[in-house]
Every structure is written in structure tokens, then in C-alpha cells.
Amino acid sequence: MALYVDITKKLGNFTLNVKIATGSKSTALFGVSGSGKSITLKCIAGILKPDSGRIILNDRILFDSDKKINIPPQERNIGYLPQNFALFPDMNVSENIICGLQKHNRKERKSLCNDLLNRFDLYEIAHLYPHQISGGQQQRVALTRALATEPELLLFDEPFSSLDSLLKQQLGLDLLIMLKKFDGEILFVSHDKDEVCKLCESVCVIENGTNTNVKPLDAVLDCPKTISEALLAGIDNIGKISDSNLSEFGFIVDTEKSPNAKYVAIKSDSIKTDGSDCSIVFETVIVDIIRDSNKHYIICKANDKSKHLLVFTNDLNHCINEKITLSIDSKDIYYLK
Amino acid sequence: MDLYPLFNSIRISLISTLIVFFMGIFSAYYISKAPRIIKIALDVLFTLPLVLPPTVVGFLLIKILGPNHLIGEFFLNTFGVRLTMNWWSAVFATMVVIFPLMYRTARGAFQSFDTTLSDTAMTLGLSGSYIFWKLRMPYCKQGIIAGTVLSFARALGEYGATSMIAGYTPGKTATISTTVYQLWRIGQDDLAFKWIIINIIISAVVLFFINLIETKYHHKEAQNGSLR
Numbered sequence: 001m002a003l004y005v006d007i008t009k010k011l012g013n014f015t016l017n018v019k020i021a022t023g024s025k026s027t028a029l030f031g032v033s034g035s036g037k038s039i040t041l042k043c044i045a046g047i048l049k050p051d052s053g054r055i056i057l058n059d060r061i062l063f064d065s066d067k068k069i070n071i072p073p074q075e076r077n078i079g080y081l082p083q084n085f086a087l088f089p090d091m092n093v094s095e096n097i098i099c100g101l102q103k104h105n106r107k108e109r110k111s112l113c114n115d116l117l118n119r120f121d122l123y124e125i126a127h128l129y130p131h132q133i134s135g136g137q138q139q140r141v142a143l144t145r146a147l148a149t150e151p152e153l154l155l156f157d158e159p160f161s162s163l164d165s166l167l168k169q170q171l172g173l174d175l176l177i178m179l180k181k182f183d184g185e186i187l188f189v190s191h192d193k194d195e196v197c198k199l200c201e202s203v204c205v206i207e208n209g210t211n212t213n214v215k216p217l218d219a220v221l222d223c224p225k226t227i228s229e230a231l232l233a234g235i236d237n238i239g240k241i242s243d244s245n246l247s248e249f250g251f252i253v254d255t256e257k258s259p260n261a262k263y264v265a266i267k268s269d270s271i272k273t274d275g276s277d278c279s280i281v282f283e284t285v286i287v288d289i290i291r292d293s294n295k296h297y298i299i300c301k302a303n304d305k306s307k308h309l310l311v312f313t314n315d316l317n318h319c320i321n322e323k324i325t326l327s328i329d330s331k332d333i334y335y336l337k
Numbered sequence: 338m339d340l341y342p343l344f345n346s347i348r349i350s351l352i353s354t355l356i357v358f359f360m361g362i363f364s365a366y367y368i369s370k371a372p373r374i375i376k377i378a379l380d381v382l383f384t385l386p387l388v389l390p391p392t393v394v395g396f397l398l399i400k401i402l403g404p405n406h407l408i409g410e411f412f413l414n415t416f417g418v419r420l421t422m423n424w425w426s427a428v429f430a431t432m433v434v435i436f437p438l439m440y441r442t443a444r445g446a447f448q449s450f451d452t453t454l455s456d457t458a459m460t461l462g463l464s465g466s467y468i469f470w471k472l473r474m475p476y477c478k479q480g481i482i483a484g485t486v487l488s489f490a491r492a493l494g495e496y497g498a499t500s501m502i503a504g505y506t507p508g509k510t511a512t513i514s515t516t517v518y519q520l521w522r523i524g525q526d527d528l529a530f531k532w533i534i535i536n537i538i539i540s541a542v543v544l545f546f547i548n549l550i551e552t553k554y555h556h557k558e559a560q561n562g563s564l565r
Contacts, residue, residue: 047456073459086457090475102462149461 003027003153003185007043007053007063016040016050016209024201026179026186027214030193030232031206037189040206041155044187045080046073058152079146079154079184085138087130093117093141094126100148112148120144120178136174143178154179156188160195172198193232197221205229224334230265235334236310237266249309250302251282254330261335268297269312270332278327284309286322300324338528341508342516343535345424349499349512350492353431354439358485360432361439366469369447387437391497394433398502402429421502424510430498435488442484446477483550490543494536 005020016036020029029037042048044055046062049070055063057078062071073080087096094113101109117123120140125133133141139159146154159175176199179186190196196203197217204214205228212226224230230238239248240263247253247264255261272278284300287308291297298318300309311326318324368379386394402409402420409420420426450473458468474481496514503510505519513536520529 042456045456045460047459073456074462074464076460078460080457080460082453082457084451084453086451086453088454088458088472090472090478099458099463100461145461 004056007050009050026200028196028200028203029189036209079151085142100145235265236268248307250306258335263336265334268310271311272327279330280328342511346512354489365443395498395501427499427503431492431495439488446480
């Protein structure tokens with residue numbers, strides 16, 4: 001099971017230049033909007049034609065600009081789920097699913113469709129039209145329709161972007177259960193770190209049309225190397241390092257181990273407020289206090305010029321303008337390129 | 338009262354609408370995929386008959402289809418068929434005049450089509466013609482029906498180019514519009530009035546029908562809007 005992509009495509013001022021080689025069952029392309037994630041998916045599906053490069057799926061060449069190969073989307077055996085699910089509005093749920101059964105003859109389609117409706121718990125809404133069912137049901141139908149083609153690879157474009165967070169959570173679970181039954185590979189595009197962490201085994205970060213290597217998700221979460229990876233790992237404090245090794249947060253960092261580092265990143269929960277003895281200890285003032293539903297954060301500032309630092313604390317007795325000593329262990333500091 | 342003009346008008350309008358239905362839809366579809374410069378040039382060319390006076394269209398048609406000109410001469414010599422002054426000659430005139438209406442409404446309808454639907458359909462293995470007839474056309478159905486009805490109504494009312502290329506021969510090329518003109522010219526106002534009432538009734542029914550389609554269309558759009 002492997003997808004290999006090495007393509008370039010120019011669209012106006014934007015140039016996409018991605019190199020992706022996957023190995024695990026589910027891979028995420030993580031990046032902000034406008035980074036080129038969706039274009040990459042469309043190139044892999046065959047909807048857009050790259051300017052040059054190669055796309056290979058399980059030893060089958062789908063696109064090769066040198067050999068002038070460009071397999072049409074109909075024959076790529078790749079499922080594609082766009083953001084809005086793209087259910088066909090003039091067809092009911094069964095008819096939509098039957099569209100995914102083109103490989104089979106007309107007689108088989110009806111019974112295969114019934115099997116799928118049963119398997120994914122859609123029997124009750126089989127006769128309804130897309131505008132008559134809920135967002136979650138629409139997604140289940142779209143996924144069922146894509147799985148009906150028995151694809152080798154399934155492409156997801158921001159499946160939850162338009163949904164509110166409660167529904168998102170529920171759908172995430174539904175999706176996980178449905179995808180467990182799928183043997184193919186999944187490539188998933190997202191700008192939401194929770195989605196990526198929940199659904200994917202490996203991840204590749206894409207920024208301004210170029211990407212990092214595909215890495216196991218755990219490796220990125222344990223040791224982020226770029227700003228995007230730090231965002232993915234949920235690190236709140238990211239600051240620049242000046243030439244004199246002074247970080248934006250107002251403490252001196254030791255850049256001996258990673259001399260090329262341009263940024264430092266510190267998790268809010270690895271900063272200690274109890275004055276314990278660490279390699280970095282510095283004085284700050286509390287400028288604000290945030291009480292989240294069940295968490296408690298303080299926002300600290302070392303001096304007038306320095307950047308705010310978000311610190312997690314269990315101590316509920318802090319007050320604004322209070323002076324506080326922060327300590328950070330050197331192993332809790334991430335150096336980013 | 339001789340009802341031949343009514344029969345002839347409806348016959349001409351139906352035939353020209355049927356032909357223009359396909360021509361307009363396919364032009365609109367292929368132009369939407371053409372490079373930008375070609376798109377602009379063809380768009381101007383195809384819309385021109387909408388703003389030109391019908392007499393100009395009629396004049397140009399005579400210069401092409403007339404017995405002493407280009408295509409007209411060829412048909413007369415080869416098949417012995419004269420392209421002008423027959424009842425069906427009016428079909429040429431109405432076709433040219435209503436083509437822009439069909440073309441522009443179809444183009445507008447196609448532009449509203451959500452291309453992720455056709456993208457996804459391709460990945461499901463559906464063919465281009467299936468996508469066109471089963472996805473794109475139903476999606477754009479209301480716009481296209483409205484365009485067709487409007488084209489039919491316009492064809493019924495066509496006078497200028499029709500009178501030039503088919504003339505007025507009672508019982509042969511007479512249509513409602515040319516009959517009204519003829520009756521007024523010879524002072525038979527009461528008979529002209531009867532034809533005018535018939536014409537107004539047909540037009541009103543057609544416009545009522547378009548209105549009905551449009552209200553239904555907006556209703557459906559509102560429903561679909563909730564899921565996009």
C-alpha cells in the first residue's frame with residue numbers, strides 16, 4: 001500500500017511543488033487554507049492535471065508527464081470526498097449510492113446497494129433526497145457512495161470544516177467506525193489539529209505549496225521541527241529567536257544543539273510556576289488570567305518588549321499584576337526552523 | 338375565420354425552438370470550456386441577433402439564402418429547392434432571432450452548476466455524457482425550461498425577418514404577426530383585433546408559465562442552499 005506523488009503545478013501566482021510518499025494506512029496533509037492541500041488532492045484524483053511530475057499508486061502509474069500518461073479520474077480507482085460532500089441533489093440516497101457501483105452490471109447494482117444501505121445504517125433514509133437529510137447523514141451517504149467503488153485510495157477534503165464542534169465530534173467517531181471497515185489507504189486534508197490527531201497515523205505538513213516529509217504522527221507530536229508542526233502538536237507559545245539568542249519571550253536560549261533554529265516553542269503546561277530550579281528561570285508579571293471550562297491559564301510578560309506567554313497552572317489564587325518566577329526545563333524547549 | 342396563421346405560427350415556433358434548444362445548450366456548454374478570447378468573441382457573435390433589428394437579420398438571411406445568393410443558389414441548382422418564400426423559410430428567421438435567448442439562459446444556468454458535483458462524479462466512474470444528461474441538465478433544468486419557453490414565445494412574435502424571407506401568402510406563409518399587419522393595411526380592423534386577442538392570450542399564458550417555473554426554482558434553491 002503506497003502512494004507516491006511528485007508534482008508541480010502553477011495556478012496564477014501560486015506554485016505547488018509537492019513530494020509525498022506514504023506508507024501507513026492513513027496520512028494527513030496538514031496546513032492552513034491556501035497552502036495547496038486541496039489542489040494536491042484534485043491532482044491525485046485526476047480532476048486537475050499537474051504541469052509536470054509523477055503520481056504512482058500501488059505500482060500503477062496514474063500520471064507521468066515524461067511518458068505522457070494521464071489516466072482519467074474514472075479509471076484511477078480513487079475515491080474523492082470534497083468539503084461539501086457533493087451528493088447529487090436530483091437523486092435520492094439509493095440513486096446516489098448506485099452511482100458508485102458503475103463497475104457492476106445493472107442487475108447486481110440494486111442488491112449491492114441494499115447491502116451497503118444495511119451495512120452503513122442508511123436503510124431508513126434510502127428514498128430521501130440530500131436536502132431532506134442531516135449533515136451527518138449526508139456525510140455517511142457520501143462516504144458510502146465513495147466506498148461502493150472499492151477504491152484503493154480515499155481522498156478526504158476537510159470533511160468537518162463546515163460543521164459545528166459538537167456535530168464534528170460525533171461525526172469523527174462515525175467516520176472512524178466506517179473507515180475501520182475499509183482496507184484501502186486514506187489521504188486526508190485538514191487545517192484542524194484535533195481531526196488530524198484523531199484520524200491519522202502519519203502526517204505531512206504543507207506550507208505555501210511545498211511540504212515536509214511524511215512522518216509518523218507521534219514523531220511530530222513529540223518533536224516538532226517547524227511552526228506548522230508545532231501548531232499541529234498544540235503548542236501555544238511560539239516565539240522568534242534574535243541574533244543574541246534572546247527569545248521573544250524575554251529569556252536567553254541555548255542554541256548550541258540546534259544552531260539553525262529561528263523559533264522556540266514551549267507547551268503551556270511545561271512551564272513551571274513553583275519556582276523550581278531549572279536551566280531557565282526568569283521573572284515575569286501576570287497581565288491576564290483565563291479561566292477555561294476546566295483549565296486555568298495565566299498570561300505572563302517578562303518586560304514591555306517581550307511577547308505574551310501562556311502558562312497553565314493549577315493555582316487558582318494568582319492575580320493580575322502579580323510578579324511570578326517561571327522556570328522551564330531545557331528538554332521542554334523545542335527549536336524550530 | 339381562417340385559422341391557418343395560428344397553425345402556421347405554432348408550427349414554425351415549435352420547429353425552431355426544438356432545433357435551437359439543442360444548438361443553444363451545446364454552444365453554451367462548449368463555450369464555457371473554451372479559452373477566454375474565443376469565449377468573448379463567440380459570445381458577442383451569438384448574442385448579436387438579440388440586439389440587431391429583425392430587418393437587418395432578414396436582409397442578411399436573404400443575402401445568404403436567396404435564390405441568387407451563395408447557399409440559396411446552391412440548393413436551387415442541386416436539389417431544385419427554393420429556400421425562401423416557403424412556410425418553413427420562416428424557421429430560418431425565427432431560429433436566428435431566438436438563438437441568443439436560448440444560448441444566454443442556458444449559459445447562465447450552466448454557470449450556476451457546482452463543479453465539485455461533476456468532479457466527484459468522475460471519480461465514481463461516471464462517463465462525461467452521463468454527467469451531462471443526468472447531473473448537469475437536471476441541476477440546470479429550471480433555467481433551461483424557462484429559456485425554452487421564452488424562446489418559443491419570442492418565435493411566435495417574430496415579424497420583421499419572417500416577413501422578409503417568407504413573405505405573406507394567405508394559406509401558405511401567413512403567420513399571426515404578418516396577418517395582423519396585412520389586415521390593418523387593407524382596413525379590416527375587426528378581424529385584426531381577433532388575431533390580436535389570440536396573440537395576447539397565447540403570450541400571457543406563456544409568461545404565466547415562466548413565472549410559475551421561476552417561483553418553483555427559487556423555492557428549490559432555498560432548499561438546496563441549506564445544505565451547501
